Amino acid sequence: MPFPSKRLPALAALLFAACAAQATPPATVRVDYTHSGNALSEQYALERVLIEPLPWPGDLGRNLDDTDRGQNRVEVxxxxxxxxxxxxxFSTIFGEWRTTEEASRINRGFQESVRFPKQDKPVRVRILRRDERNQFSVAWSVEVDADAPEVVRKQPASGAQPLAIRVSGPSPRKVDLLIMGDGYTxxxxxxxxxxxxxxxxxxFTVSPFKERAGDFNVWALAVPTAEAGVSRPSTGVHRASKLGTRYDIFGSERYVLTLDxxxxxxxxxxAPYEFIEILVNNDTYGGGGIFGQFSTVAAGNDWANYLFVHEFGHHFAGLADEYYTSPVAYQSSGSRMEPWEPNVTALRDPSRLKWNKHVKAGTALPTPWPKAEYExxxxAYQKRRAALRAANRPESEMNALFxxxxARTNKLFSAxxxxxxxxxxxGANYEAKGFYRSEMQCLxxxxxxxxxxxxxxxxxxxxxxxxxxxxAR
Structure with a gap:
């Protein structure tokens, strides 16, 4: 056992309390399916329906999502x-992949899942995606009867027991964050x-998580691997890790995800969870985050604190990247549809800027900043960074460059x-022109x-x- 067994009775009591907030907590249903296609088309195929070992961790009074986030939406x-x-x-890895050059040449398939509280009747599960009007339309649907004989009900042992890191209250009243480990012996x-x-x-030192820390439970879970670390194919390193997490996703040396x-x-x-962050047992800078799926971070890197929060911002809240000078695998579509992400805009109508409440009267839109000097x-910085990676220089040199x-950016912006x-x-959303962020600097x-x-x-x-x-009282 990765964690001492003496902790398990206390954990069992916490899990019981987490479920006790609802008189009869429903089971958790998971639908596994394959999402495949290319840059121009997509298909779905059902793999299996199963009942997970733990009850539904969420608040049944908050079953409907009113945030309008994600490239996709699941409806039951x-x-x-x-x-x-x-x-x-939610968003998907397939959705990111189809914007890469490879998706214009070949078809690929990706595993996906959706989870929801079990109902006492057959349901139809619908996967929606945003269309050219930026509205959701149904892409696929399947009828699910969680009481049908073919539903998988017996799950294999996990090989590890979850550890309670922070317990603020019953799961249905809290956000349950599961921190998973990959590449740990x-x-x-x-x-x-x-x-x-x-x-x-x-x-929980970073606002607004700091002020809302009491709204979170945090669990940790890692199944040991035979070798330390995860795969980094660009350097010839391959590891058979339990979650299949690896670097070099879509050809980006710093992009870390699992496709398994x-x-x-x-x-x-x-473990009870609504959000997942995977810690990989590596020192090389890297991470990734997909809204509603999971996020990752190289836990041994000097910038792990920043990476943990930044990538969690993608996964947890669907925040867009606001940088635009770093190389990425995605190809620009050339279109300037208003992004669904809350922190970037195409600024089609300045009078209806989505964050107008934060803008002082008289502020110029677009707002001037030392863009040319920054770029x-x-x-020059990106050339040095690429050279360090190409030469496989020690990570300490990359950390020093960061x-x-x-420091240079802070000095430039200070005046x-x-x-x-x-x-x-x-300058935002990987584009130098046509997309805008709300402040000069942000995590x-x-x-x-x-x-x-x-x-x-x-x-x-x-x-x-x-x-x-x-x-408020």
């Missing part, structure tokens, strides 16, 4: 009446626990007139330590979806 409706019973927005379990505690503690959704879900189902310095780059103002600053823009006010609002809305704020 009554199979007979069509009444909407459950909904959540039996001897590394203490290292994983320490990293889970350290990084989750840091998360079934392995991830089959282990995660043994000139960034081009510190130098942040800018709109340094601490909200507006519409051009989603560079390696600074705070979210802008718009990102804080976006995060708070998701916290409210899972753990509604108590009414």
């Amino acid at each position: 409706v009554d199979a007979k009446t069509g009444d909407l019973l459950y909904s959540r927005g 039996v001897a590394d379990m203490g290292k994983f626990e320490a990293a889970a505690r350290r990084l989750s503690a840091h998360l 959704n079934r392995a991830l879900r089959d282990i995660a189902q043994h 000139e310095a960034s081009r 510190r130098e780059d942040l 800018a007139p709109h340094r601490h103002h909200a507006g519409a600053f051009e 989603m823009f560079d390696r600074s330590e705070r979210f802008c006010n718009v990102c804080k609002d976006g995060i708070s809305a998701i916290i409210d979806l899972y753990a509604p704020a108590a009414p």
Whole structure:
């Protein structure tokens, strides 16, 4: 066992309390399916329906998602009446992959899952996607009877027991965050626990998580691997890790994800969770985050604190990247549809800017900032960064470069007139032109330590979806 068995009775009591908030907590239903296609088309195919070992962790009074986030949405409706019973927005790895050059040449398939509270009747599960009008339309649907004989009900043992890192109350009233480990051997379990505690503690020093820390439960779970670390194919390193997490996703040396959704879900189902962050036992800078799926971070890197929070921002709240000078695998579509992400805009109508409440009267839109100077310095920085990776230089040199780059940006921005103002600053969403962010600097823009006010609002809305704020007295 990765964690001492003496902790298990206390954990069992916590799990019982987490379920006791609802008189009869429903079971958790999971639908596994394949999402395949290319840049121009997509298909879905059902794999299996199963009942997870633990009851539904969520608040049944908050079954419907009103945040309008995600490239996709799952809807569970009554199979007979069509009444909407459950909904959540999410995005997918397939959705990112189809914007890459490879998707213009070949078809690929990706594993996906949706989870929802069991109903006492057959339901229709619908997967929606945003269309060219930026509205949701049904892409696929399937009828699910969770009481049918073919539903999988017996799950294999996880190979590990979850550890309670932070318990603020019953799961249905809290956000349940599960921190998973990949690439940790039996001897590394203490290292994983320490990293889970350290990084989750840091998360709650960053606003608005800091002010809402009491709305979160945090669990940790790692199944030991034979070798330490995860795969990094570009350097010839391959590891058979339990979750299949690896670097070099879509050809980006710093992009870390797992494409083995079934392995991830089959282990995660043994702990209460709504959100997952995977710690990989590596020192090389890297991470990733998909809204409503999971996020990752190289736990041993000097920038792990920043990466943990930044990538969680993607996964938890659907925040867009606000940077635009770093190389990415995605190809620009050339279109400027208004993004669904709350923290970037195409600024089609300045009078209806989505974060107008933060903008002072008289602020110019677009808002001036030292863009040319920033881009000139960034081009030089990116060349040095690429050269360090190409030469496989020690990670300490890359970390030093990152510190130098942040110090230079801070110095440049310090004298800018709109340094601490909200507006519409051009350059965001991987594009130098046509997309705008709300402030010059934010944790989603560079390696600074705070979210802008718009990102804080976006995060708070998701916290409210899972753990509604108590009414003022």
